Amino acid sequence: MARFQVPEGWTAQAYRFALDPTPSQVRAIRSHCGGARFAHNYMLGLIKAVIDQRAAERSYGVPDNELTPVLGWSLAALRKTWNTRKGTVAPWWTDNSKEAYNSGLDGLARGLDAWFASRKGVRAGAKVGFPRFKPKHRAVHSVRFTTGAIRVNLDRHHVTLPVLGTIHTHESTRKLARRKLARRIEAGTARILSATVKYDGQRWYCAFAVIVEGKHRGDRARRSPHPVVGVDVGVKDLLVVAAADGTEIERVPAPKPLTAAQARLRVLQRKAARQQGRWDTATESRQDPSKRWLRTQARIAKTHARVANIRRHELHTATTRLAHNHDVIVVEDLNVTGMSRRGGAYKRGLNRAIGDAALGRIRILLGYKTTWNQTRLVTADRWFPSTQTCSRCQAKTKLALRDRVYHCRNGCPPIDRDINAAINLARLGETTERGGVSGTGTGSSPAASVSAGDGCGAIRKT
Structure with a gap:
């Protein structure tokens, strides 16, 4: 598949807005993030099982032409396999947008490609390991939409996403100089490519990947005497x-913000260590954490x-x-x-x-x-x-x-x-x-x- 090329005279840019979703919308967003994580983990387990099965068959002396067929890990191959199995392994898949599952499969395809390229010595930099399963309570809550109803509403205070519907934003999408997305879209000088909803531990954000036409420094912009x-x-x-x-x-x-926050982090982490977390050190097994531990982790x-x-x-x-x-x-x-x-x-x-x-x-x-x-x-x-x-x-x-x-x-x-x-x-x-x-x-x-x-x-x- 040909890679998307930015048209001549246009520039790629991102606009990020803080969201103000209702409790029901928060549950829907978390469901989408969970669907992306489930699709990623299920297909990763399937690919890993095929790889292990082929390695075991080779150890038994089975010829290469009789080994278990290889499962493709390109995005198109992963989507095809997922669509044939989702009705059985995830009968609730219709509750979320198909883009949620595509988001998880896309991340898995990128991870497998990076691992394979690093293993063959084609990829520069540090070695990339085999993709890991995403745990429910540690994975980043994120989902990306590339098709469907993705727009910035005319009232400048709402965005619309597939299945999730219209979500209120904390800030205007027009007033500030760095938030001129609504005006650019109305003028036809900007086009939205995708939208990513992500939770950073404090609030939900929606980031729009946009291409903008004719973005340049103004003639009256301040310039230094030292070019x-x-x-x-x-x-x-x-x-x-x-x-x-x-x-x-x-x-x-x-600014050293982490240094300034070390005292507070030290107090909170010591407090969490005295509470009942997700891991029991005595039995070395998982357990249900206490509500106070969850509140401390949120802080x-x-x-x-x-x-x-x-x-x-x-x-x-x-x-x-x-x-x-x-x-x-x-x-x-x-x-x-x-x-x-x-x-x-x-x-x-x-x-x-x-x-x-x-x-x-x-x-x-x-x-x-x-x-x-x-x-x-x-x-x-x-x-x-x-x-x-x-x-x-x-x-x-x-x-x-x-x-x-x-x-x-x-x-x-x-x-x-x-x-x-x-x-x-x-x-x-x-x-x-x-x-x-x-x-x-x-x-x-x-x-x-x-x-x-x-x-x-x-x-x-x-």
Whole structure:
């Protein structure tokens, strides 16, 4: 099946609204999420049984042409198998939309494809394990709709979804600048592709995947006098923005919402440990939890949801401001997974801080926001020595993580290490704008592409 292509002149975007469903609508939404989880678990068990059966037959010496037939795990094959069995295994399937079961099967198909590609060495990155069953009380409550009645109502305060009907929203779908979905749909400059309903532990949300026509930065939008900037990300200061001439433009401190919520989480988790949970440690078996334990878990989930909302707000605010004000933004390609993979108890605090800052999310947000605003995002190579290179004389000096001030080995005046790195990144962006001809000494011809940045000939040495 051909993959959907965004038309020329259109941009993909998402709009998310907080829902205010009635108790009956909450039960219907949970039923849809449960149907998606059931379809996922049932088909996963069926595929796993076939794989185990074929492995057992091979161990008995059965020829390959006489083995149990393979069960296809593409989305089309899973849907075909599910449709032939749903009347027997799920006689209640008519209570929900068919999109609920398709949502669970789609997630299973993607997981199996990722596992198979990783097993064959085709997929880059860390190895992907075989898909797991989704437990009822730990799985994310989510369901996606791609067909049917999906629309934003004309009264600006309701959305309509298949089978679920019309649901009230907490906020208007038109008034705020970031909520102009209703006006765009009326004007014919936006088209809804899908809608995803999800529970984040605090409330229900509906996210619309939309393609928008002609999204661009306004002519009267505020622009900075520094068109090319470098952005250094970190744990202490989330963003340090500087220009190539050494001017510090902005410094955004890390919000650290998880650190601020640690005291409350510690109290709630200790309280939950004293109550009767779902697992009995004495008999090592599942049990019915107490109502107080369920209430405590709900409070823990709300605390984590608040932490995620604060982090998301700070990231979106900072990245939107960068994409609006500057023409070229240069960031590093950080290996965040590798930075927080090992270390054990010695790196527990640093790993938590890296996850709390969400360093890997910044480049993703800037990636599509620069596209919306007709600006450029230059990604420096992972081995570009922005921190170790002096921004004055281009000499290299090794720095430990605890060193917050850069002391050049040639005797240049001390400078903040984050500002020094941001200046080097900004000069790399100027190199890109000049077509690869560096006038600053910190770039080279490989840095002339948007995804380059070998800079001063950095090599992959520890």
